[in-house]
Amino acid sequence: ASQAGPQEAPTDPDTWLWSLPGLGRLLHALLQCREEVMRVLGKQKFHRALLPAVEHAPAVRKAVNKARLDFRYVLRDLIGKRLVESVAGNVHSSGTVLHLTPAGQQAVHSA
Numbered sequence: 298a299s300q301a302g303p304q305e306a307p308t309d310p311d312t313w314l315w316s317l318p319g320l321g322r323l324l325h326a327l328l329q330c331r332e333e334v335m336r337v338l339g340k341q342k343f344h345r346a347l348l349p350a351v352e353h354a355p356a357v358r359k360a361v362n363k364a365r366l367d368f369r370y371v372l373r374d375l376i377g378k379r380l381v382e383s384v385a386g387n388v389h390s391s392g393t394v395l396h397l398t399p400a401g402q403q404a405v406h407s408a
Contacts, residue, residue, distance in 0.1 A: 326364030330371040333360040338397045339405035345396035380404060
């Protein structure tokens with residue numbers, strides 16, 4: 298194993314390098330969950346669906362269970378990246394609706 302040395306330090310004094318064990322596996326699992334949620338929404342008419350329908354879709358459940366992540370974490374990631382928007386239900390709807398943003402639609406179609 299190689300040792301970290303001064304030659305590996307960032308050149309910018311305001312830059313930090315971090316190494317967290319297992320982070321690669323976590324990010325890979327998160328990306329798979331993100332793709333499945335966006336794929337499910339991309340197949341829906343108008344790219345929108347009720348939250349429970351997306352959460353309980355077999356492909357999403359499989360990816361989330363395999364990754365050992367909570368669906369709320371995946372959803373928060375998608376909302377934070379502005380790929381999905383969550384619209385709270387009102388009197389006329391039966392719950393929270395998720396829909397792909399234009400950036401999310403572009404990501405689905407480019408994949």
